[in-house]
Amino acid sequence: MKKLLALLLTLTLLLGTASALAANLTLGIYPPDTDAVAKEVHDTSYIPAFKVALPDVELVPANYIYSGETFTALAESGKVPTIFETWYTEPQKLIKNKQVADITDQLTELGWLDKINPSIRALLSDENGRVYGIPRDGYALGLMLNAEVFADAGLVDENGIPLFPKTWDELIEAGKVIKEKTGSAALCLLAQDNAGGWHFSNIAWTFGAKLQHKDEADKWQAQLNTPEVVAAMTMVQTLAKKGLLTSDPTSENWGTGFAALGTGSAAMYIAANDAVMQPTQNNGLPVDKLMMVGMPAGSDRSYSLSGGTPYMFSANATPEEIMAALKYVEIMGKAPVLTEASKAGLVADAEYRVDAGIPVIPNFPVWTDEEFNAAQAEVVAKYSNVDARMFQNYFDTVKSEGNLRMEEPMETQVMYAELTKVLQEVVTNPEANIQALLDTADANFQTVLDENINK
Amino acid sequence: MNHTGWGARPTRDGSWHRLKKDLGAWLIMLPGLALFTFFVWLPLLSAIRMSFYKTEGMRITEFVGTYNYAFILYKDPDFWRAVQNTFMYTLWSLLIGFVVPMALAVMVHETRRGKSLFRTGLYLPNIMPALATIFLWKFLFRADGSGGVNMLFQQLGFAPTSWLSNASLVIPVIVVIMTWKGAGATMLIYLAGLQSINQEIYEAAIIDGAGVWGRIKHITIPQMYNLGRTLLILQVIAVFQILYEPMVLTGGGPNNASVSLMQLVYRHAFEYGDYSKASSISVLVSLVLIALTLVYNSISRPKEV
Numbered sequence: 001m002k003k004l005l006a007l008l009l010t011l012t013l014l015l016g017t018a019s020a021l022a023a024n025l026t027l028g029i030y031p032p033d034t035d036a037v038a039k040e041v042h043d044t045s046y047i048p049a050f051k052v053a054l055p056d057v058e059l060v061p062a063n064y065i066y067s068g069e070t071f072t073a074l075a076e077s078g079k080v081p082t083i084f085e086t087w088y089t090e091p092q093k094l095i096k097n098k099q100v101a102d103i104t105d106q107l108t109e110l111g112w113l114d115k116i117n118p119s120i121r122a123l124l125s126d127e128n129g130r131v132y133g134i135p136r137d138g139y140a141l142g143l144m145l146n147a148e149v150f151a152d153a154g155l156v157d158e159n160g161i162p163l164f165p166k167t168w169d170e171l172i173e174a175g176k177v178i179k180e181k182t183g184s185a186a187l188c189l190l191a192q193d194n195a196g197g198w199h200f201s202n203i204a205w206t207f208g209a210k211l212q213h214k215d216e217a218d219k220w221q222a223q224l225n226t227p228e229v230v231a232a233m234t235m236v237q238t239l240a241k242k243g244l245l246t247s248d249p250t251s252e253n254w255g256t257g258f259a260a261l262g263t264g265s266a267a268m269y270i271a272a273n274d275a276v277m278q279p280t281q282n283n284g285l286p287v288d289k290l291m292m293v294g295m296p297a298g299s300d301r302s303y304s305l306s307g308g309t310p311y312m313f314s315a316n317a318t319p320e321e322i323m324a325a326l327k328y329v330e331i332m333g334k335a336p337v338l339t340e341a342s343k344a345g346l347v348a349d350a351e352y353r354v355d356a357g358i359p360v361i362p363n364f365p366v367w368t369d370e371e372f373n374a375a376q377a378e379v380v381a382k383y384s385n386v387d388a389r390m391f392q393n394y395f396d397t398v399k400s401e402g403n404l405r406m407e408e409p410m411e412t413q414v415m416y417a418e419l420t421k422v423l424q425e426v427v428t429n430p431e432a433n434i435q436a437l438l439d440t441a442d443a444n445f446q447t448v449l450d451e452n453i454n455k
Numbered sequence: 456m457n458h459t460g461w462g463a464r465p466t467r468d469g470s471w472h473r474l475k476k477d478l479g480a481w482l483i484m485l486p487g488l489a490l491f492t493f494f495v496w497l498p499l500l501s502a503i504r505m506s507f508y509k510t511e512g513m514r515i516t517e518f519v520g521t522y523n524y525a526f527i528l529y530k531d532p533d534f535w536r537a538v539q540n541t542f543m544y545t546l547w548s549l550l551i552g553f554v555v556p557m558a559l560a561v562m563v564h565e566t567r568r569g570k571s572l573f574r575t576g577l578y579l580p581n582i583m584p585a586l587a588t589i590f591l592w593k594f595l596f597r598a599d600g601s602g603g604v605n606m607l608f609q610q611l612g613f614a615p616t617s618w619l620s621n622a623s624l625v626i627p628v629i630v631v632i633m634t635w636k637g638a639g640a641t642m643l644i645y646l647a648g649l650q651s652i653n654q655e656i657y658e659a660a661i662i663d664g665a666g667v668w669g670r671i672k673h674i675t676i677p678q679m680y681n682l683g684r685t686l687l688i689l690q691v692i693a694v695f696q697i698l699y700e701p702m703v704l705t706g707g708g709p710n711n712a713s714v715s716l717m718q719l720v721y722r723h724a725f726e727y728g729d730y731s732k733a734s735s736i737s738v739l740v741s742l743v744l745i746a747l748t749l750v751y752n753s754i755s756r757p758k759e760v
Contacts (some may be wrong), residue, residue, distance in 0.1 A: 012588055056554060066673055068725065068726060068728065069725035069726065070725075072725075072728055072730075073513075076512055076513045076514070093728060097511050097512040097728065098512070099512055176734075190522030191708075191709075192708070193706055204681050243577060247597070247598045247617075248597065248598035248599065248617055248619075248620055250617075250619070250620040250705070250708050250709050251593075251597075251598070251619070251620070254479065317636075366643070382532060403582055413726070413727075417726075418532075420708075421710045421711055422710070424620070424708040424710045425622075425710035426619075426708035428620045428621065428622070428709045428710075431623070431707075437710075440532075443532070444532035444533075447530050447531075447532060451526065451530065
C-alpha cells in the first residue's frame with residue numbers, strides 16, 4: 001500500500017513539474033476567420049518564427065475581439081486569452097477589477113518598460129506605477145473624406161485633391177454644396193451608442209470645452225453644460241436642421257459610419273488613422289479615394305482626440321506565459337526591439353496592407369525607441385500605396401503643437417453615454433432645448449463621478 | 456408495521472416506501488430539477504445576495520446593506536425613466552397587443568373557407584427567429600425613403616417619418632412589432648377557446664331570436680372571460696420584462712425614450728460592469744412581478760358562467 005502511495009505521489013509530482021514547464025499561450029490577437037489575408041500572415045510568418053524561438057510553448061490561436069459586455073464573464077470563468085487587445089479607455093477599469101496581469105517584472109527584464117510612451121504608460125499603470133499592458137498602436141481622430149463624392153460635387157482643386165473644410169462653418173458650407181450636387185449627406189454623425197459621445201467630445205474640444213476636471217479638493221467635476229459644449233451641440237443641431245447628416249443618425253454606429261463613407265452615402269466621417277482599412281478593405285472605397293484631414297476647428301482650434309489599442313494579459317497567465325506572449329508581440333514587429341524576426345514582421349504587415357487594399361500610412365510612435373521608430377518609418381515609406389497629399393493635412397495637424405489630447409480620463413464611457421443621449425434628442429428634435437439637456441447630462445454624470453470616483 | 460409508540464419509525468418507513476414508489480418520477484424530474492437549480496434558482500439567490508454587496512467584476516467584496524437600492528431609487532438618472540417606459544410598453548401592449556389576437560381569433564373562427572391557411576399564416580411570424588424579426592422591422596421602419604413603411608407612406612402622399620427616432624412614436628412602434636410576432640400564438644389559444652364553446656348554446660340563442668351582437672355579448676364574451684383574464688395578466692408579466700426589442704431596435708433611445716427596466720439591468724451589468732446595481736434592479740423588477748402575480752392569482756379564480 002505504501003509503495004502504491006509513493007508511486008502515485010511521484011507520478012503527481014512529475015506531472016505537476018511537466019505542466020509547470022510547458023507554457024500555454026492562448027493567442028487572443030490572432031485574426032478572425034473573416035480576415036483571411038491577416039490570418040495567412042500569422043500562419044506563414046509569425047507562428048513559424050515563434051515555434052522556432054519557443055518550441056516548448058503550446059500556442060493556441062483564439063481570436064477574441066474585446067467587448068465590455070463579454071469580458072467580465074470571461075474573466076470570472078478564467079477564459080480570457082493569455083494576450084488580448086482592448087482600448088485605452090478600458091485598462092483602468094480592468095486593473096481596478098483585478099482582471100489583468102501585472103507585467104512590470106517581465107517588461108523590466110526585457111528592457112521595454114522605459115521605452116513606452118510616458119502618457120500611454122500612465123494609462124496602463126495603477127496608482128503604484130505597476131504596468132499592466134503595452135501599446136499596440138495609437139490613433140488620433142480626424143476627418144475622413146470620400147474623394148469621389150467631393151469630385152462629384154466639384155469641390156476639388158486643379159490637381160483633383162478635395163477642397164476640405166478647416167472649420168465647422170466651412171464644413172456646413174461644403175456640406176450644402178455636396179447635398180445639392182450629389183444628394184449625399186455631408187457628414188455621418190454617430191448617435192446610436194457611446195461612439196456618438198466619443199466623437200462629440202472631440203467636437204466640443206474644438207469649441208474650447210473641457211468636459212471634466214479635478215477641483216482644488218481633488219474631486220472630479222463634470223463640465224458637460226458649459227457655454228462651449230452648448231456651442232458645439234448647437235453646431236450639431238444646425239447640421240441636423242439643414243439636412244446635412246445621414247437620414248437617421250440614431251441608427252449610425254462606428255461600423256455603419258464607415259459603410260456610409262465607403263459607399264459614398266456620406267462625404268465625411270470622423271475617424272482615426274488606425275481604421276483606414278474600414279472604408280477601403282471592408283467597404284470598397286478604392287485606396288486612392290480616401291483622404292484624411294485634421295479635425296475642423298470650432299470657435300477655439302483643432303484638437304485631435306488621441307487613443308489607441310493596448311495589449312493586455314489574462315490575470316491567470318503565468319510569468320512564462322506572459323513572456324511567451326511578449327515574444328509573439330516582438331515577432332510581429334510591435335515591440336521596441338529590432339531583430340531579424342521583428343523586421344520581417346514589420347515587412348509582412350506592410351505587404352499584407354498592400355495586398356488587402358489598405359492605405360500604408362505612418363504610425364503614431366507609441367514607443368520611444370528611436371531606432372525602432374526609424375525602422376518602422378522606413379518600411380512604411382517603402383510600401384506606401386497612397387498619394388501623400390491625401391494625408392498631408394492630417395499628419396501636419398496632429399503634429400502641430402498642442403493638437404493631440406488624450407480622452408477624458410474618468411468614467412469615460414458613462415460620460416459618452418450621457419452625451420449620446422443629448423445628441424439623440426438634438427438630431428431628432430429641432431426644438432430641443434440644448435442647455436436644459438446638457439444640464440441634465442451634467443447632473444447625471446456628476447452623480448456617477450461622486451459615486452465611483454469622488455468617494 | 457408498528458403503529459404504536461415509536462412514532463418516527465413508521466413515518467421513516469412511510470417516507471422510504473413513498474420514495475421507492477415515486478423513484479421513477481424523481482428520476483424523470485432529476486435532469487429538469489438540476490437544470491432549474493443551476494440556471495434559475497442559484498443565479499436568482501446569487502442576484503439577491505449580490506444586491507446587498509459591492510462587487511469587483513462578479514465577485515462580491517463588501518456588504519453594503521440597502522445602499523445599492525437607495526442609489527437606484529434616488530440617484531440613478533435612468534431608473535425612473537425606465538420605470539415609466541416599462542409601464543408605457545405594458546399600456547400600449549394592452550391597447551394593441553391584447554385586442555389584436557382576440558380579433559384575429561374571432562375572424563379566423565368565423566371564416567368558412569381557408570381557415571387552416573389563415574391559422575397557419577398568422578402563426579408563421581412566431582416561428583421566425585426573434586432577432587431576424589427585429590432586423591426585418593428595423594429595415595422596414597428606416598427613417599429615409601428606403602424604409603418599406605415610409606415607401607408606402609410616400610405612395611399615399613405623406614412625408615417620410617423617423618419612426619424609431621421619434622420619442623413619442625417609438626414605444627407604440629415597438630409594441631406593433633412585438634404584436635406582429637406574438638399575436639399568432641395568442642390567437643391560437645383564443646381560437647381553441649372559441650371552438651370549445653358548445654354550439655348548442657348558439658343554436659338555442661338563435662332559436663330565441665338573438666342577433667350577432669346578442670350572441671357575442673351574452674355567449675362568446677362570458678364564455679371567453681376567464682381565458683381572456685388569464686392571458687391578460689400573463690401578457691402584462693411578459694411585457695414587463697421587455698429587453699431585446701428596444702435594445703436592438705433603438706438601444707433605448709432616442710434620449711432614453713424607449714429604455715426598459717431590463718435594459719437598464721443589462722447596461723449596469725454588461726456596459727458599466729456594476730453587477731450589484733444590476734442585481735438590485737433585477738430584484739426590484741421581481742418584486743413588481745411578484746405583486747402582479749399575486750394580483751393574477753387573486754383574480755384568476757374562475758368566474759362561474
